[in-house]
Amino acid sequence: METPLSVLYVVLTLLAIVLLLKKWQSSSLHPPYPPGPKPSLISGNAQELPKVLPWLKYAEWAKEYEGFSKKETKIMHEPIQILKVHELLHQLLATPEDFMTHFRNVAGAIVMAAVYDKNMSKSTIEKFVAFSEHAADKLSQSIFPGAAVVNALPILRHIPTWFPGARFHTFAAETRVYTSQMLEVPFQYVKDRMVAGIELSSLAERFLKRKSIFCQRGMSEEDLKCVTATAFVGGADTTVSAAGTFAYAMLLNPDAQKKAQDEIDNVVGRNQLPDFSDRQNLPYVEAVLREVMRWHPVTPLGLAHSTSADDVYNGYFIPKGTSVIPNIWSMTHDESRYPEPDLFKPERFLDENGQLTTDDTIITFGFGRREQEFVQAAIWLVQRRKRGEQETEMNVDDSYTSGLI
Numbered sequence: 001m002e003t004p005l006s007v008l009y010v011v012l013t014l015l016a017i018v019l020l021l022k023k024w025q026s027s028s029l030h031p032p033y034p035p036g037p038k039p040s041l042i043s044g045n046a047q048e049l050p051k052v053l054p055w056l057k058y059a060e061w062a063k064e065y066e067g068f069s070k071k072e073t074k075i076m077h078e079p080i081q082i083l084k085v086h087e088l089l090h091q092l093l094a095t096p097e098d099f100m101t102h103f104r105n106v107a108g109a110i111v112m113a114a115v116y117d118k119n120m121s122k123s124t125i126e127k128f129v130a131f132s133e134h135a136a137d138k139l140s141q142s143i144f145p146g147a148a149v150v151n152a153l154p155i156l157r158h159i160p161t162w163f164p165g166a167r168f169h170t171f172a173a174e175t176r177v178y179t180s181q182m183l184e185v186p187f188q189y190v191k192d193r194m195v196a197g198i199e200l201s202s203l204a205e206r207f208l209k210r211k212s213i214f215c216q217r218g219m220s221e222e223d224l225k226c227v228t229a230t231a232f233v234g235g236a237d238t239t240v241s242a243a244g245t246f247a248y249a250m251l252l253n254p255d256a257q258k259k260a261q262d263e264i265d266n267v268v269g270r271n272q273l274p275d276f277s278d279r280q281n282l283p284y285v286e287a288v289l290r291e292v293m294r295w296h297p298v299t300p301l302g303l304a305h306s307t308s309a310d311d312v313y314n315g316y317f318i319p320k321g322t323s324v325i326p327n328i329w330s331m332t333h334d335e336s337r338y339p340e341p342d343l344f345k346p347e348r349f350l351d352e353n354g355q356l357t358t359d360d361t362i363i364t365f366g367f368g369r370r371e372q373e374f375v376q377a378a379i380w381l382v383q384r385r386k387r388g389e390q391e392t393e394m395n396v397d398d399s400y401t402s403g404l405i
Contacts, residue, residue: 078276080113086273103243104129104236111235115228116186117193117200128186129236135182136233138175182233183225204228238364241298249292249344256346260285283356287346290362293332295344297364300329328364 088106092099108129112120116128161169190204199205207214207224214224250257263284268274274282304325311318318324333341338348349357 080118081110082275084110084113089273099247100240100244103240103247107236107239107243108132111232111239112186113202114235115203115232116190117202119200124189128189128232131178131181131185132229132233132236135175135178136237138171138178179229183229186232187225187228203231238298242292245296245298246288246292249288249295253344256288256344259346260288283350283354284346286356287349290349290360291344291346293362293364294338294341295332297328297332299364300327302326302328302364331363 084106088102091102091105095102105126109120109122109125112125112128120128157168187204190200190202191208193200194205194208204224207228211221211224263282264274267281268278274285279286302325304323307318307320307322307324310320332338335341349359351357
């Protein structure tokens with residue numbers, strides 16, 4: 001009598017044969033797929049998908065295979081950003097060695113104020129930020145096609161939890177716990193405060209006050225939770241990453257740091273800090289912001305999208321359901337547009353008169369309307385330091401993680 005395990009092997013083998021036949025049959029009816037590494041008969045390119053710094057391998061493939069690529073809220077939250085960044089500067093003066101912790105705290109406070117509650121206590125902010133970081137870390141580990149076999153072969157999600165190699169089921173269960181906390185707990189906090197009659201002036205509060213309107217448009221409360229949680233994760237983690245890159249760039253490029261500081265001193269003076277009204281008069285500081293975002297983009301592979309229908313691009317067939325990953329790192333390191341792309345050179349965004357060029361699209365946050373002016377503004381504010389700080393030589397860890405952010 002056959003064991004359940006042998007039966008499962010037979011079923012999976014037959015299923016693989018059926019899928020291969022369907023793939024062979026359909027491939028003869030459309031234009032060729034885009035160029036890339038030669039796939040194996042069974043698993044395609046699943047074994048070749050990189051798990052560490054994948055944007056570097058994708059950029060290499062793009063060259064090898066000739067790849068293709070293509071006011072209200074602002075006014076409300078600018079005072080909060082300025083206040084929190086001023087607090088950050090005091091913290092940096094007190095304990096500069098903890099700069100990444102300070103960046104994380106101020107980013108969480110700024111985005112939490114905008115999304116959930118501008119008067120949230122420090123302990124509550126820290127709790128909610130912890131939820132977000134755990135969820136973001138899990139999602140970052142799982143989001144790329146090469147991170148787990150099930151990403152490349154989705155059919156494997158149907159195998160039982162006890163099957164060898166099915167640890168992704170446990171990983172998915174842990175991720176659901178963290179993402180549920182991130183979605184539910186802060187949103188419930190807002191609802192409780194509103195019931196108590198407390199004014200929050202936040203994105204979640206405005207959503208809930210207009211809940212009936214959103215429901216008429218087909219949006220449920222679950223959708224609203226996802227919108228607010230995404231806004232928080234997208235704002236807080238990207239701000240921390242960009243601020244860390246800025247600190248790293250200034251350590252390695254003291255000349256750029258001095259030019260930025262001199263410009264601030266000449267335009268604003270040495271007895272006050274710049275605010276948003278000074279931004280248009282500080283072209284070099286703005287160029288530093290653009291170069292930070294270009295040099296080490298916070299989302300080097302952006303967010304994967306899925307095609308909603310079969311498509312043909314430049315003569316290549318893109319099937320419905322294909323994961324499309326924009327290699328933002330490769331775009332910002334295109335030597336034809338940015339000579340010596342590995343060097344940190346803010347001057348590449350300035351013309352011969354020292355004025356900003358028209359290259360002002362920061363694609364690291366995505367494309368079109370999704371560009372995050374909120375995060376850019378927070379990073380711009382962080383780009384200040386006080387004169388008179390004692391300069392000390394220190395070792396710099398220049399490693400970057402392989403996650404989504």
